[in-house]
Amino acid sequence: MATVVDMDAKGELGFPYWTPVRRRLSPDSPFFAYGNIQRELFAKQVALDLTEDEKNQLQNLVDEDGRDIFCPIVGCGARLTFLEDFEDHYNARHAASCSVCSRVYPTSGLLSIHVSEAHDSFFQAKVARGYAMYECLVEGCGLKFKNYKSRQQHLVDKHKFPRAFEFFKKAHPSKKARQKHQRKQAIQKRGETSSKMEVEGETIDGLVSGVSRLSTSDSSPSSISFGHHHTRGFIFLPRAVKRENSTHNGTKG
Amino acid sequence: MASRANRTSREDAGLGAGLLDQCLDEVADEMGNDEAKSEELPWSSRRKKKWQMNPPKLMKTGTSEIQANKWPKWSPFWYRTWVRVTALSGGWAMVILIILVWRWREIFGSVAAQKRRQNAVAVGKERRESLVRAKRLCRVGISGDSDIPLDSDMMIDEEQSILEAQTLSAVEELKSAIAFQGKGAMQKKVGALRELRRLLSRSEFPPVEAALKAGAVPLLVQCLSFGSPDEQLLEAAWCLTNIAAGKPEETKALLPALPLLIAHLGEKSSLPVAEQCAWALGNVAGEGEDLRNVLLAQGALLPIARMMLPNKGSTVRTAAWALSNLIKGPDSKAATELIRVDGVLDAICRHLRKADEELATEVAWVVVYLSALSNFATNMLVKSDVLQLLIQRLATSNSLQLLIPLLRSLGNLIAGDSHTISAILIPGREITDNIIEVLVKCLKSEHRVLKKEAAWVLSNIAAGSVEHKQFVYSSEAVPLLLRLLSTAPFDIRKEVAYVLGNLCVAPAEGNGKPDLILEHLVPLVGRGCLPAFIDLVRSVDTEAARLGLQFIELVLRGMPNGEGPKLVEQEDGIEAMERFQFHENEDLRNMANGLVDRYFGEDYGLDELAD
Numbered sequence: 029m030a031t032v033v034d035m036d037a038k039g040e041l042g043f044p045y046w047t048p049v050r051r052r053l054s055p056d057s058p059f060f061a062y063g064n065i066q067r068e069l070f071a072k073q074v075a076l077d078l079t080e081d082e083k084n085q086l087q088n089l090v091d092e093d094g095r096d097i098f099c100p101i102v103g104c105g106a107r108l109t110f111l112e113d114f115e116d117h118y119n120a121r122h123a124a125s126c127s128v129c130s131r132v133y134p135t136s137g138l139l140s141i142h143v144s145e146a147h148d149s150f151f152q153a154k155v156a157r158g159y160a161m162y163e164c165l166v167e168g169c170g171l172k173f174k175n176y177k178s179r180q181q182h183l184v185d186k187h188k189f190p191r192a193f194e195f196f197k198k199a200h201p202s203k204k205a206r207q208k209h210q211r212k213q214a215i216q217k218r219g220e221t222s223s224k225m226e227v228e229g230e231t232i233d234g235l236v237s238g239v240s241r242l243s244t245s246d247s248s249p250s251s252i253s254f255g256h257h258h259t260r261g262f263i264f265l266p267r268a269v270k271r272e273n274s275t276h277n278g279t280k281g
Numbered sequence: 282m283a284s285r286a287n288r289t290s291r292e293d294a295g296l297g298a299g300l301l302d303q304c305l306d307e308v309a310d311e312m313g314n315d316e317a318k319s320e321e322l323p324w325s326s327r328r329k330k331k332w333q334m335n336p337p338k339l340m341k342t343g344t345s346e347i348q349a350n351k352w353p354k355w356s357p358f359w360y361r362t363w364v365r366v367t368a369l370s371g372g373w374a375m376v377i378l379i380i381l382v383w384r385w386r387e388i389f390g391s392v393a394a395q396k397r398r399q400n401a402v403a404v405g406k407e408r409r410e411s412l413v414r415a416k417r418l419c420r421v422g423i424s425g426d427s428d429i430p431l432d433s434d435m436m437i438d439e440e441q442s443i444l445e446a447q448t449l450s451a452v453e454e455l456k457s458a459i460a461f462q463g464k465g466a467m468q469k470k471v472g473a474l475r476e477l478r479r480l481l482s483r484s485e486f487p488p489v490e491a492a493l494k495a496g497a498v499p500l501l502v503q504c505l506s507f508g509s510p511d512e513q514l515l516e517a518a519w520c521l522t523n524i525a526a527g528k529p530e531e532t533k534a535l536l537p538a539l540p541l542l543i544a545h546l547g548e549k550s551s552l553p554v555a556e557q558c559a560w561a562l563g564n565v566a567g568e569g570e571d572l573r574n575v576l577l578a579q580g581a582l583l584p585i586a587r588m589m590l591p592n593k594g595s596t597v598r599t600a601a602w603a604l605s606n607l608i609k610g611p612d613s614k615a616a617t618e619l620i621r622v623d624g625v626l627d628a629i630c631r632h633l634r635k636a637d638e639e640l641a642t643e644v645a646w647v648v649v650y651l652s653a654l655s656n657f658a659t660n661m662l663v664k665s666d667v668l669q670l671l672i673q674r675l676a677t678s679n680s681l682q683l684l685i686p687l688l689r690s691l692g693n694l695i696a697g698d699s700h701t702i703s704a705i706l707i708p709g710r711e712i713t714d715n716i717i718e719v720l721v722k723c724l725k726s727e728h729r730v731l732k733k734e735a736a737w738v739l740s741n742i743a744a745g746s747v748e749h750k751q752f753v754y755s756s757e758a759v760p761l762l763l764r765l766l767s768t769a770p771f772d773i774r775k776e777v778a779y780v781l782g783n784l785c786v787a788p789a790e791g792n793g794k795p796d797l798i799l800e801h802l803v804p805l806v807g808r809g810c811l812p813a814f815i816d817l818v819r820s821v822d823t824e825a826a827r828l829g830l831q832f833i834e835l836v837l838r839g840m841p842n843g844e845g846p847k848l849v850e851q852e853d854g855i856e857a858m859e860r861f862q863f864h865e866n867e868d869l870r871n872m873a874n875g876l877v878d879r880y881f882g883e884d885y886g887l888d889e890l891a892d
Contacts, residue, residue, distance in 0.1 A: 043875050044868075045794050046831040048744040048783040051737070052696040055653040056611065059737070063685045063730045065413050067646070070682040072412060097821055100865045111771045114821035122863070132859065 103135070137167060411485070411527070415567035415606055418526040419519055419560055420482045423553045423595060444480060445491035451477040452495035459503055467510060474504060474516035481523040489524050489531045497524070498534050505541040511551050518542065518557035525564035532568040539565065539579060546584035556596040559585055563603030573607060577615055582607060586622045589647075592631070593640070601632075601643035608650050616655035619647075626665055633670040638683050641674065645686035652693035659697040668694060668705060669712060675719040681728055688723055688731060691716070692738040702745045708752035716742075717756045724761045732769065736762070736776035743783035747798070750784050754801050759784075763805075766813040771820065778817060778828050781810055785835055797839040806836060811852050818857045818873075823866055830858070830872045837880045846880045855881055 053059050099106040099114070101122050108114055124139040125132045128147045133139040141163055144151045155161050160172040162179040166187050173179040352361055455473040458466070477497065481487040497520070504517035521542065525532045535542075542558045550558075562581055566573050576582075585607065588600035608615040619625060632644040648667065651658040662668075668691070675687045695701045706713045723735035739762075743753050753759070762777045769777070785802040789795045811832075818829030833854055837845040849855065861873035 043834060043872055044827075044831065046782050046786050046835055047789045047795055048786050049789075050696050050699070050702075050741045050744050051779070052693075053653075053737075054611070055609065055650060059733075060689065063689065063734065066685060066730060067682065068413050068415060071417055100821060100823075101860075101863050102865050103863075108821060111820060111822055115819060118819075118860070122860075132856070 138165065141165065407486070414526075415609075416526045416532070416564040417560070417602075418482070418485070418487070419522045419557070422519070423515075423556055441486075441488070444484075445488045448477070448480050448488040448491040449495050451480055452492060452497050452500065455497070455500050455504075459500060467513070470504065471510075471512050471516060474501075474513060474520065478516050478519050478523075481520055487523050487527070489527050492520075492524060493531060493534050498537060502538045502541060505538065505545065507544070511554055514545060514550075514554045515557055518545070518554065518561055522557060522561040522564060525561055525568075529568055532565055532572065535561070535565055536575070539576065539581075543576075543579055543581050543584065546581070546588065548587075552594070552596050555588060556599050559588060559596070559600050559603045563599065563606050566603060566606035566609075570611065573609065573615070574612075576607060577618075582615060582618055583622060586619055586625055589644075590624050590628045593636070597632075598640045598643050601640065601647055605643065605646040605650055608647070608654070610650070610654045613654040613656075616651050617657045620651055620655065620658040620661050626661060629662075630666050630670060633667065633674060638678060638680050641678075642680075642683045642686060645671075645674075645683065645690055648690040649686050649693060652690055652697055656697065659694060660700070663694055663698050663701050663705065668701070672712065672715050672719050676715065676722070681731070684723070684726075684728075684731060685734075688734050688738065691719075692734055692741070695738060695741050702742065702749065706742065706745075706749075708748045713752065717753070717758060721757050721761065724758065724765065729770065729773065732765065733773045733776055736765070736773060736780055740776060740779035740783055743780050745788075747787060750798060750801065753780070754784050759805075763808055763810060766810055771822075771825075774813060775817065775822070775825050775828065778814060778825070778832065781805055782828065782832050782835070785832075785839075797835060799839055799841070802835060802839050803841070806840065806848065811836060811848060811854075815849075815852050815854045815857050818854075819860070823869065826869055827872070830869065830876065833858070834872075834876055837876060846885065850881075 097108045097111065097114075099108060099117060099121075101118070104121065106117060106121070108117055122135075123132055124136045126139060126142055126147075128143070131142065133142060145162070151161055155175070158174065160174045162173040162176055164171045164173070164179060164182060164187075166183070169187070171182060173182060451473065455470070455477055458469040458473040461469055477492070481489070481492065501517045501520055504513055509517075521535055521538055525535045539562070542561055545558045546555050546562075562576060562585065566576055566581075582604075585600050585603050589597055589604060591597055604619065608619055610616065629644055629648060632640055633648075636644065648662065648671075652662055671687050671691050671694075675684060675691070678684060678687070695706070706716060720735045720739055723731040724739075726732065739753060739758060743750055758780075762780055765773055766777045766781070785798050785805065787796040787798055814829045814832040816829070817825040818833065820826055820829075833849055836849060839845065840848065855877065858873040858877050861870045864870050864873075
């Protein structure tokens with residue numbers, strides 16, 4: 029729609045705040061399509077009778093706007109028929125959630141990687157014995173690595189992942205899980221056993237969200253750019269995470 | 282020796298021995314009784330011996346063997362073999378043929394059914410396209426009476442081809458009538474034109490292609506020449522109207538006729554003729570931008586505009602409709618030119634005030650395009666009474682086809698000119714009360730288009746000053762909007778979201794963060810509008826998702842006592858925002874991530890554990 033928009037007021041976060049503006053629309057805007065069609069139908073109705081079927085077809089004509097709508101989740105690109113279809117499609121295809129920690133991943137592949145790396149003690153055991161267990165997150169690559177750090181390096185080198193992008197992004201578990209986690213942290217504050225799995229779980233999320241942008245999508249959206257903007261505050265590193273990063277530096281790798 | 286062997290072989294023959302015998306019979310016949318020859322062919326000699334031993338009874342009677350076998354004398358061996366083989370195999374062939382035919386009928390049947398389906402789809406599509414075109418077929422004469430019954434349903438293929446044949450002959454008839462120089466030439470021409478016109482106005486899909494192929498347009502142009510009698514001009518213009526009412530290439534075929542059609546719009550022409558020409562030109566203008574530019578360049582605007590000035594008559598209505606097609610743009614020049622024509626603004630006001638609903642509808646559409654395209658026109662309209670008249674008419678009418686253009690004109694005038702809100706629709710004035718009433722009436726209506734566009738207009742009013750927001754907030758609109766927010770289809774919900782959001786944010790000053798109007802935000806959230814916004818965040822439409830995120834930011838920032846994050850979490854807002862981690866759109870990703878990081882960081886929820 030053609031809108032008259034003042035420059036969105038952006039604060040320090042770069043967030044475009046809600047600004048009330050008058051919206052002027054051109055007469056051929058899709059917004060007016062339905063009314064235009066009704067006008068022409070009225071004019072011709074004297075001589076014609078519309079069947080129920082035709083009425084529905086005309087309604088569909090307007091609903092779809094004549095545009096194709098595609099799923100906006102990276103790597104999916106599925107064609108959606110109606111605006112309301114998206115929710116169904118999302119729940120069917122992109123809502124793979126971990127039953128243990130309730131985190132949601134856009135593909136089942138990433139979910140299974142998360143489950144094995146974050147909640148599987150057998151996995152940890154094998155890692156401890158020196159097997160290469162950390163899979164590359166990009167579908168079709170198939171390489172495995174011995175530790176988290178080398179996989180991370182591989183993703184950065186070979187698949188052009190941003191070095192710091194999203195890696196420290198924290199997921200936001202449910203309130204209950206959060207409370208549990210914080211209690212655990214309070215208890216373990218003195219002890220040196222850092223909840224390694226938790227940390228790796230969180231960083232997995234970062235990688236996972238990173239890889240979701242690079243997985244088998246043929247139409248790589250041009251809006252994606254990695255690592256170009258970290259100078260502009262594109263990556264948000266909450267203080268809490270920065271703190272955690274420094275304490276857990278030694279335990280990685 | 283040979284005969285013994287033969288005898289044995291004959292005895293061993295088993296099945297088919299009878300047939301074999303028959304064959305041998307014939308061969309023996311042909312070979313004659315020549316013994317010398319028969320030695321080369323052992324079986325014939327065997328046959329002869331058999332006769333000699335057991336002459337057939339028939340021989341006694343003296344009739345020939347041939348008669349007994351019913352074969353014609355001349356028929357050679359291979360002929361008889363072939364006949365016998367065919368007789369035997371013919372039976373099987375019939376059976377196979379029947380099976381094949383039965384199978385093929387199925388295949389042909391399905392091919393035919395498929396073709397019929399495709400046809401139906403094509404026809405359905407064609408019909409849909411014809412329904413939404415901005416062109417109008419003229420099926421009933423301007424005087425109102427039609428001398429033939431109208432077919433309103435689809436014609437089947439055979440009827441269509443008959444119609445085309447008739448059209449062809451009608452055009453031929455016209456050609457000869459034009460060439461005719463003698464007495465009664467005029468009647469001939471009018472008669473031929475009438476016949477062609479009837480063929481072109483009988484059904485929903487007139488045989489335009491056939492008429493064009495037969496070369497109708499040049500003939501019709503000739504019939505439009507100056508000095509022709511009115512009847513002739515009328516019929517010719519009617520034919521051209523219907524030719525131009527269909528597909529784009531058909532409309533474009535009228536190009537040679539345009540100058541004459543425009544010429545007959547003048548004051549010297551009789552009213553029905555002028556109207557029919559305006560109708561034809563309206564169809565041409567409805568085709569597209571290129572044809573519109575041609576018409577404007579040839580000077581069609583002024584004469585048609587003048588036809589809109591009188592108080593009543595069908596001519597005024599047709600002229601208004603043709604004008605709306607002509608100024609559609611997308612260039613604003615025509616609209617600006619129109620409003621400048623002397624008397625047009627006054628006529629618009631007059632018609633909006635007094636005219637019947639049909640005429641008022643067409644005039645309202647003219648105002649729609651004037652206000653949407655040309656700033657100059659919007660300015661002039663706002664300074665006149667048009668706003669009041671639109672509101673008045675909106676309040677009194679109940680006809681959907683009139684309400685649509687009235688509402689849209691109102692919306693365009695408010696959106697296009699800041700003067701409208703700042704100087705005219707000042708809260709406290711009667712006109713402002715009236716406009717809210719009228720918009721509420723549209724919101725209450727059952728028609729989707731009215732609800733959507735009324736919400737759009739309200740959102741623009743709510744984008745005005747703080748007083749405007751307070752005025753809208755305290756009106757009956759808000760409860761209606763909240764209800765629509767939960768029940769209406771997506772496009773209406775989006776517009777309602779704009780209204781509510783605009784109500785909660787003060788007008789932007791400078792580049793800082795706009796201030797919140799908590800007196801509106803808090804109660805609105807209290808009345809449960811947050812889930813609908815979070816729903817918008819989940820939608821696939823980028824604009825809606827953006828709106829949702831912006832509103833969530835307002836809630837997170839503005840709700841007192843830090844309630845915002847809790848409220849958002851309760852409605853699964855966090856989950857909705859986290860979806861954007863994997864979203865294509867970078868802006869939305871950043872917005873969502875920013876909100877989650879800022880308001881749901883590590884410290885979130887810690888204070889609950891404190892006690």
